Every structure is written in C-alpha cells, then in structure tokens.
Amino acid sequence: MSDQIKLDFDRTARVGFDEAILAAGKSTAQLTEILDQFLDRDQRCLITRLETAALERLSVTHRERLDYDPVSRTAYLNWSAPTVTEPRPHQVAVVSAGSSDMPQAAEAIRTLTYFGTSPHQFIDVGVAGLWRLLERLDELRTFPVVIAVAGMDGALPSVLGGLLPGAIICLPTSTGYGVSHHGETALHAALASCAPGLSVVNIDNGYGAACAAFRIVQLLGRDSSR
Structure with missing residues (x-):
C-alpha cells in the first residue's frame, strides 16, 4: 500500500x-x-x-x-490550537448568503483555523434580505480579506464587491433549485460579475477559498513586519 x-x-x-x-x-x-x-x-x-x-x-x-x-x-x-498570548484581530471574514451554505463555509473556516488564522463568520446575510447585510457593512469593511459564500443566483459576491475595499474570494455553492444547476449558475455569476477584482474558486471548494485567503494573510503579515 x-x-x-x-x-x-x-x-x-x-x-x-x-x-x-x-x-x-x-x-x-x-x-x-x-x-x-x-x-x-x-x-x-x-x-x-x-x-x-x-x-x-x-x-x-x-x-x-x-x-x-x-x-x-x-x-x-495531531493538531492543537496555537497558544495566543493576546487576542489578534480577525483578518478573514467568511460571509455566507444562507444557512444552507454552512457546509462550504464551515470547510473554509475549519481550514483557516487549522492554518492558525482565526476567521469571523457572518451567517445568513444574502441579498434576499439585503437589510441583514447592510447592518453589517461597517464591520465587514474592517476585514482585509472576505470569502463570499453563495449558491442559487450567486448575487452576494457582486454586491460585496461594490461595497467593500478588501480582497473578495467568491465561493459558489451547489445550493439551489433547477436552473441553479448544482452551483454552475453561481459560478458563472461570479466569473461574469461586473464588480472588478473578484477572485473565484470552484463550486463548493471551501478548502481552496481558505488557501487563497491564507496566502493573502501571509503576505499581509510579511508587509507589516517590514
């Protein structure tokens, strides 16, 4: 073997x-x-x-x-949580459109946690109830990296891309009915977004989204130490 x-x-x-x-x-x-x-x-x-x-x-x-x-x-x-002498600010926000996207969001969160980066999660702030997202905008603007998790029409990443200054990584999910086509519609929406500068990973690839976020966090850490 x-x-x-x-x-x-x-x-x-x-x-x-x-x-x-x-x-x-x-x-x-x-x-x-x-x-x-x-x-x-x-x-x-x-x-x-x-x-x-x-x-x-x-x-x-x-x-x-x-x-x-x-x-x-x-x-x-063989993993244990790193010892933290003083609280560090969260650098990555994981923003999910609905609670049905939890498996993919959780994969990203668990991956970032394993790498030693503590993400902050925002659940159920999809555009169907836009007020829920607008209530959190001031807080979301403080994060240098945002993972936007959304299925169905995949509108959330484009909305965030027009409102937030940080790096946005789109994580399309297979959540949805019929013409959502198991996440293909959300993927295409992210790829065709008119919000400039979005990055996109494959459908349901929470691990890949977390790795992309972690690469950015590592670079930010190097810049701040100079």
Whole structure:
C-alpha cells in the first residue's frame, strides 16, 4: 500500500502551508496508510471531504487522534490550537448568503483555523434580505480579506464587491433549485460579475477559498513586519 502513497511533507517550506488529504475516493486502507505515515513522523495533517461512514471504518486508534467536524467533513490529525498570548484581530471574514451554505463555509473556516488564522463568520446575510447585510457593512469593511459564500443566483459576491475595499474570494455553492444547476449558475455569476477584482474558486471548494485567503494573510503579515 505504501507504494500508492507519496505525501508532500515539504510543502510548508515551499508555500507556507502543509498538504491536505482529500478523503473522497480513497479506500480505508489508503487512508490508514496516510494517517500512519503522518503519525510515524509525528506530523499534523488536515483531511477534507471525510464522510462519517469513512471515519467510522477507521480503527479506534486512528479515530481517537482525529478532531472531526461532520458539518464541514474535515478532520485534524495531531493538531492543537496555537497558544495566543493576546487576542489578534480577525483578518478573514467568511460571509455566507444562507444557512444552507454552512457546509462550504464551515470547510473554509475549519481550514483557516487549522492554518492558525482565526476567521469571523457572518451567517445568513444574502441579498434576499439585503437589510441583514447592510447592518453589517461597517464591520465587514474592517476585514482585509472576505470569502463570499453563495449558491442559487450567486448575487452576494457582486454586491460585496461594490461595497467593500478588501480582497473578495467568491465561493459558489451547489445550493439551489433547477436552473441553479448544482452551483454552475453561481459560478458563472461570479466569473461574469461586473464588480472588478473578484477572485473565484470552484463550486463548493471551501478548502481552496481558505488557501487563497491564507496566502493573502501571509503576505499581509510579511508587509507589516517590514
């Protein structure tokens, strides 16, 4: 089994954050081998798209080493929260149009938390009830990076792009009916947005949105230390 697995233990040195393991499509034997390699090196890892059924097929020994969240379907191995001597301001806002977008928003939040960046979440502020968003604008303007999570017509990122100065990363979701086409309409809306300067990740890719946000946060940290 080890000949099927080649993990990237040097990724942090190259790009500033470590490899995540996509659990979807992997057998129990493959996941076990991956976890064993990390445990043998006493290293941590983030696992994404880990279904509850796949988790339950792992051994008790492995499950006990995992911090699992069923909403985001993510797990942390060998991870502990960083020690913070004094509170730091949130740099990333995760703004979701509706509570139906929680799985994708939670994946982004869990990824950022794993990387050591504490995001702030704004839930259910979609444009169908625009007053809910307008109430939070002053607070949202304080964030240098915003992840906009929306399905259906995907209008939220464009609205935020016309109101906020920070970097906006669009996370289209598969939430919606009929012509929403499992997130394709939200994706196309983000790509065709007239709000300038938006960045877009693939449908439901909360992990990718978090990585994009974290790259920006890292650069901001370097600039502030100069």
